[in-house]
Amino acid sequence: MTTERSPQRADGWTAAVRQRLGLGRLLPLGGAVDGAWIAETAAASVLRGAAVAGAVLGSLRIGPARAALGTDTRAEPGGTAEAGPAVPPAPPSALPPGPVSIEAEFRAAGDRPLPDVAADLRAALVSAAATRLGLEVAEVDLRVTALLEDDAPDQVTEPDAPSPSVPVAEAAGPVAEAAAAVPGVLSLTRVMGPAVHTAEDHIRVEVATAGDRRALDVARSVRSAVSAAAADGLPVSVLVTDVVEVPAGTP
Template sequence: MTTADAVRRRLGLGRLLPLGGAADGAWLAEQAADVVLRRVAAEVPGVAPGRLRLALADPEAAARPAVPPPPSALPPGPLRIEADFAAVAWEPLPATASELRAALFTAAAQLLDLRVAEVDLRVTDVLDAAPETLDDAPPPGVRAADPKDPAGTAASGAAGVAHLTATLGAAVHLAPDHVRVEVATASGHHPLEVVRAVREAVTAALADGRPVSVLVTAVGM
C-alpha cells in the first residue's frame, strides 16, 4: 500500500470515537457508527438521512484514557450527534424530528455502546415523495486482515470478532508499552462485549502485562 492509499483509508474512518469509559481502552471508527445510525435513521417513516457527524459533547470534560489511544483518537467522554435530514411534507415535522432523535439515541446506546448526551437535528429539505431505501453496501476502505502473530490469532478467535482489519497499519500494533488491535464485529454482538473479549484473549496470549487497546472499524448488523 502506498502512503497516499494509507492516508485515504485512515481519513475514511472519520473520527475515532471513545467506546465505553476511560477504563475500556476502546474506540469506534466514525464511519462504522455512521453506517449503523444512517440505516436506523432511514427506517424512520418519511426521513431521508443526510450528513451525520459525531463529536465530543464537552471536550473540556473528557477523561484521560487508561491505555495509549490510537493516533488522533478522541478522549473518553459523552458524544453529540449532529444529523441533517430531509422529511416528507405530509407528516408533522416536530413529530418526525422527535422520532428520529429517539431512534438515534437508542441505536447509539443499544447497537453501538456509545454514550451520547445530545442529538442535534437540522432539516435540509421537504420531500414531495417518499425517500428511497438505502442500499446495504459495505463501508469502503475496511478490509479483512489475516492474523500474523499470536496476538492476532487470539484476537481473531475472540467471541464476536468477524475478522481483523488493518486500516491504521498492521491489524495488531505491538509497541513496547502497549498493544493495539483492529477488529470488525460480527452481527448480533455488542461492540464493548467484543472489545473485552479481544482484550482478554490478547492479554492471555502475550502474557507480558502490556495494556491492550481495541479499535472497532466495522460493526455487523
C-alpha cells in the first residue's frame, strides 16, 4: 500500500544508506578490549596528511591485513576466555579487531630513487596511523603511477573526493551528555542510527573527534565516561565517524 508519505520515507532510507556506505569500511582501533572503530573515510583523511617530499599521494584504501583474512579474531560479546573486561560486539559490517593494510598510489619525483621515496612514504603512513589514530598497520602496499615534473611541488596530495556530510546529533540524556563532554569529542553523530544506541547486550556511541588528539585515546575516554554514566553495566563500543582538523589556537 502506498501513502502520501511513502516517497519521503523512501528518500530518508536512501539517504541513510548513502551515509552508511559513505563511511567506507569500519576499521578497528586498538585491540578487542578497546571496543573502538573508525570509519575508513575518517582514517584516510588523516593519513593523507602523511605525504613526504617528492611524493603525490593518490588513491588510498584501508582494509584487513592479508594475514587476517579467513581468520575470525572477534572476541565473544560480554567477556573473554580469561574472564577479562566485557567486550562489546562490533558495529554491523565492521572489521574484527586486528591489524589492517594500507593500499595507496602515488606519483614520485624523478630526482630521488623510487625505493627511497616509497620507504619514506610507507614509514610516514605507518607512523600517522599509530600516533594519530591508533590503527595497527601490518602492511603498506604502494604503487607508483607516474613521475612528477621537475617543477612539481615537493609535497602535495591529490584532492580528496568530497566527504559525505556526517549528521550531527544532539546530546540528549545523561549518557549522551557524558560522551559529548569528553575532551577531544567535537560532536555526537548519527550515521548508524542514534548517537547512543542501546541494545540488550551493549551500548554503541558515535562521535566525531578532533584531529589534534589520537582517535583511540578519545574513544577510550568516551567508553569510560559512558560506562560511568550508564547504570546497567553494559559493555560500550565507540565508532569514530569523522576526524576534524582543529585550527591552531582553537580552545
